[in-house]
Amino acid sequence: MSVTHRLTAPAPGWTAATDVVVVGSGVAGLTVALNVRKAGLRAMVVTKAVLDEGSTRWAQGGIAAALGEGDTPEQHLDDTLVAGAGLCDEEAVRTLVTEGPDAVRRLIATGALFDRGEDGEILLTREGGHHRRRIAHAGGDATGAEISRALVAAVRTDPGIELIEHALVLDLLTDTEGHAAGLTLHVMGEGQRDGVGAVRARAVVLATGGMGQVFSATTNPAVSTGDGVALALRAGAAVTDLEFVQFHPTPLWVGPDAEGQLPLISEAVRGEGAHLVDADGVRFMVGQHELAELAPRDIVAKAITRRMQEQGADHMFLDGRHFGAEMWEHRFPTILATCRAHGIDPVTAPIPIAPAAHYASGGVRTDPRGRTSVPGLYACGEVACTGVHGANRLASNSLLEGLVFAERIAADLAGRHAAGELPERTVDVAAARAARPVPLPPSEARAEIQRLMSRGAGVLRSAASMAGAAAGLALIAEQAHSHVAEEKPADPRVETWEAANLLLVATALVAAAAQREETRGCHWREDFPERDDAHWRRHLITTLAASGDPVSTPEEQ
Numbered sequence: 001m002s003v004t005h006r007l008t009a010p011a012p013g014w015t016a017a018t019d020v021v022v023v024g025s026g027v028a029g030l031t032v033a034l035n036v037r038k039a040g041l042r043a044m045v046v047t048k049a050v051l052d053e054g055s056t057r058w059a060q061g062g063i064a065a066a067l068g069e070g071d072t073p074e075q076h077l078d079d080t081l082v083a084g085a086g087l088c089d090e091e092a093v094r095t096l097v098t099e100g101p102d103a104v105r106r107l108i109a110t111g112a113l114f115d116r117g118e119d120g121e122i123l124l125t126r127e128g129g130h131h132r133r134r135i136a137h138a139g140g141d142a143t144g145a146e147i148s149r150a151l152v153a154a155v156r157t158d159p160g161i162e163l164i165e166h167a168l169v170l171d172l173l174t175d176t177e178g179h180a181a182g183l184t185l186h187v188m189g190e191g192q193r194d195g196v197g198a199v200r201a202r203a204v205v206l207a208t209g210g211m212g213q214v215f216s217a218t219t220n221p222a223v224s225t226g227d228g229v230a231l232a233l234r235a236g237a238a239v240t241d242l243e244f245v246q247f248h249p250t251p252l253w254v255g256p257d258a259e260g261q262l263p264l265i266s267e268a269v270r271g272e273g274a275h276l277v278d279a280d281g282v283r284f285m286v287g288q289h290e291l292a293e294l295a296p297r298d299i300v301a302k303a304i305t306r307r308m309q310e311q312g313a314d315h316m317f318l319d320g321r322h323f324g325a326e327m328w329e330h331r332f333p334t335i336l337a338t339c340r341a342h343g344i345d346p347v348t349a350p351i352p353i354a355p356a357a358h359y360a361s362g363g364v365r366t367d368p369r370g371r372t373s374v375p376g377l378y379a380c381g382e383v384a385c386t387g388v389h390g391a392n393r394l395a396s397n398s399l400l401e402g403l404v405f406a407e408r409i410a411a412d413l414a415g416r417h418a419a420g421e422l423p424e425r426t427v428d429v430a431a432a433r434a435a436r437p438v439p440l441p442p443s444e445a446r447a448e449i450q451r452l453m454s455r456g457a458g459v460l461r462s463a464a465s466m467a468g469a470a471a472g473l474a475l476i477a478e479q480a481h482s483h484v485a486e487e488k489p490a491d492p493r494v495e496t497w498e499a500a501n502l503l504l505v506a507t508a509l510v511a512a513a514a515q516r517e518e519t520r521g522c523h524w525r526e527d528f529p530e531r532d533d534a535h536w537r538r539h540l541i542t543t544l545a546a547s548g549d550p551v552s553t554p555e556e557q
Contacts, residue, residue, distance in 0.1 A: 005234040005548055006171040006435040007500055009492045012184055012198035018044035018162060019422070020413060021183060021201040023169045023228065026056035027144075028381030028402035029207030030151040034110070035410030037160045039417055044162040044199060045155065046169060046185055048208075048223045056399070057148040061127055061268040062137035063107075063403070064396035065100040068124045071132045073097035080397060083129045083296040084390020085521035086537050087241070092387035095368060096397065096404050103403045104136065111150040114138045126271040127395035128249075129296040135396045141266050141332045147399065164193065168494055169227055171435070172204060172235040172377060173427045180204040180376030181425035183231075188494060202422045203413055206232065206364060206372075206379040207406070213446075214506045215357035216454040219251050219264045225498045226505035228383035232364040233504060233544050234438070238373045240385045240539045240555075241362025242505075243513035246393050246522045247459045248358035249276075249300040252351065253315035254342055259450070262356050263338045265318055267395045270294055272331065274320035277350060278307055281319075298392045298522040301355040305459045308354070317350035355459050359398060361389040361522065362512075365541065370409035376425070378412075380405045391521025438548065439480040441503055443495030448476065449502050457510050462526045466514040473507050508550035512540045515552050 020036045022029045025047035033043040047053070066076045076097040081088050108114065114136045115123045124133040138146035155161050166188040173182040182200040187193045208228030212220025229239055250270070252263040270276070270293045275283050284307050289295035295303075304316050320328070325347045328336045339346050364372050364379040366386050372379050380386075381402040388401050416422045456469025480500075483489050490496045518532040519525050539555040 004236055004435055004546065005438055005544060006432070007234070007492070007497055008437040008440050008489065009170055009184065009186070009497070010196045012196050014193055014197040015200065016044070016193070016197065017200045018042045019201060020044070020203050020205060021046060021199050022205045022207055023183070024207030024209060024381065024383070025051045025152070026207060026209055026381055026402060027147055027151065027399050028406040029205070030155050031403055031406035032205050032207065032380065032410050033161050034151070034154055034158065035407055036413050037158055039410070039414030041413065041417055042160055042162070044164065044201070046164045046167045046199070048166070048168055048227070050165050051152045051155070051163065052148045053221065053223060056144045056402075061141070061266045061396050062125065062135040062143045063104060063147070063399040064130065064134050064394070065104045065136065065400055066097060066134055067101055067104065067122060067136060068132065068134055071134050073100070075132060076100070076134060079130050080388070080394045083392050083394035085392055085531070086390065086533060087521070087539065088390035089387025092368060096388050096401055099404050099407070100400045103400070103407060107147065107150070107403060110154050112138065112147050113150070115140065125268050126294060127267040128270065128291070128294045128300060129394045130294070135268065135271065137268065139334070140330060141268060141334045144399070168497060169208065169231060170196070170497065171231055172374070173198065173200070173432060175425045176428045176431075178375060179425060180374060181427045186494065186497070198427070200425065200427060202425055203376045203378065205409060206377070206383050207381045207402070208383045210360045210382040211505050212357045212360075214449065214453050214502050214509065215458065216259045216450040217251070217262055218260070218357040219248055219262055220357070221261055225501050227498070227501050228379065229363055230501035230504045232372060232374070232377070232379065233508065233542070233550065235374055235377065236543070237377060238365045239363060239508065239542045240365040241391070242360070242509045242542060243516050243523045243540065244361035244389070244391050244521055245357055245509070246297055246359040246361055247301045247355040249297055249304055249355050250318055250353040251356040252339065252342060253354040256314050263342070265335055265351055265353055266332070267297070269318060269320055269332060269335065272323070272327075274318050274323070276300070276304065277317050277319050278311060279313065279317070296392055297395060298524070301459055301522070302524055304353070304355055315352045315354040318353050319350040320346050321348065321350065357458070359393055361385070361391065361393050368408065369412040370405050371412070378409045380409055391523060436548065438500055439484045440490040440492060440496040441476050441480040441499045442490045443499055445476050445499045446495070446502055449473065449499070449506050453506050457513055460524055460526055461513055463514065466510050470507070470510050470514065473503060473510065476503055477507070504550070508542050508552070511550050512542055512552045515540060
């Protein structure tokens with residue numbers, strides 16, 4: 001299968017080569033790179049900013065695994081399936097929970113330092129949807145930062161791993177058989193590798209993280225613009241479950257007009273006993289779910305949103321005053337500092353919170369080995385849809401999923417290499433030239449895309465709201481096409497490429513969400529408030545038509 005669409009970009013001005021090129025430097029990408037090296041393969045890690053700037057470092061709560069006394073993978077599986085609201089792939093979940101504990105132990109062997117008690121055992125906490133304490137954490141509330149530190153240190157000391165920072169991936173390259181043969185990218189710097197270039201490789205691994213920047217308010221960093229999903233769609237790969245965007249219940253509310261990355265108040269704060277309250281101090285989650293504040297995230301986010309609507313408020317509160325100063329300082333030092341930097345002291349006052357886009361449960365469709373529908377193209381971490389999360393990710397399963405399935409991808413590549421099934425690839429230049437260039441929207445379209453998505457496809461959705469979003473997105477695309485026809489196209493550069501990726505991902509997400517006429521997990525339809533297993537206990541698979549428009553097809557039941 002050859003690439004059918006590509007971003008409008010200059011021809012590559014330089015070329016590099018490796019065995020496996022990994023796009024992304026979070027827990028998933030770095031784990032792939034470190035593990036393919038053990039098989040004797042060269043690896044190149046391409047990352048959009050610097051190595052530790054992705055989503056992993058922002059993960060506060062921790063990593064979930066059945067490590068505690070009395071806990072079992074089967075119990076972890078049960079909690080994951082409940083949170084996934086009927087759409088988890090049970091075998092994928094079983095893989096996650098059974099391989100997870102040893103994967104965490106290998107992460108510790110790599111150098112990650114988790115918090116431990118006086119007896120030397122790893123300290124475990126609870127988060128939403130978990131019936132047991134199984135969340136391992138580091139630095140109190142700095143788990144992602146510690147995992148990132150350990151993996152970055154390991155990667156930097158391996159001479160067989162080449163690093164390209166400040167690089168935006170553009171499109172996949174294939175050989176004459178349609179097998180991934182590398183990619184094009186733009187390096188934002190000076191020197192030999194400046195501007196658009198190409199990396200030739202035997203296999204390509206996407207670990208680009210999420211797409212939270214498609215919404216105005218998100219917990220995701222600025223680099224999370226859906227680049228991996230957009231690349232995969234243009235390359236002919238299938239994506240699935242895009243409509244299931246998890247909105248975290250408790251980002252810090254910093255004002256009615258706040259946009260971009262918002263500070264996150266970890267679920268672990270509720271796991272340790274903080275309460276959700278309204279302005280009158282009423283605990284509105286009590287009686288709504290057996291786990292109250294620790295219900296799965298979709299239930300808590302909906303309850304907060306509903307209470308805000310009922311009271312005409314733009315935020316609710318998280319009350320942890322009963323923790324006392326010592327607990328805040330030792331268990332949640334990062335969150336305490338963040339709140340105080342915004343003029344809020346959680347020791348003496350409740351924290352204002354409001355839901356914001358947090359995690360994409362869907363993504364590039366993969367099999368248990370991380371293979372996508374394009375040969376030689378793999379995906380892991382948030383960019384992938386392994387089937388683990390279903391309609392709603394269970395808290396702290398994300399770092400574990402990135403870790404476990406990254407190891408599985410590396411094992412698959414090592415096996416293929418040993419069997420002689422990973423030869424050097426020659427790029428099909430004719431196919432690359434024949435791919436249809438995608439017109440670029442202007443860079444200012446990014447803010448308009450985000451406004452359209454937050455207004456029409458946020459926590460609450462309806463046919464009318466999504467039709468409005470779809471119409472606005474279509475207008476942006478139409479204007480980009482007309483500017484090309486008038487020979488006034490937007491300049492190819494990072495800002496316009498990111499806007500094009502956001503536009504494609506947003507359009508695909510809205511198309512899938514409009515088609516799913518039910519409420520399930522983190523997809524909440526006001527006009528279809530009930531879950532409909534008879535018609536919708538199945539996935540929507542999205543691909544690009546020849547026109548470049550996303551098309552979502554229900555999976556056969």
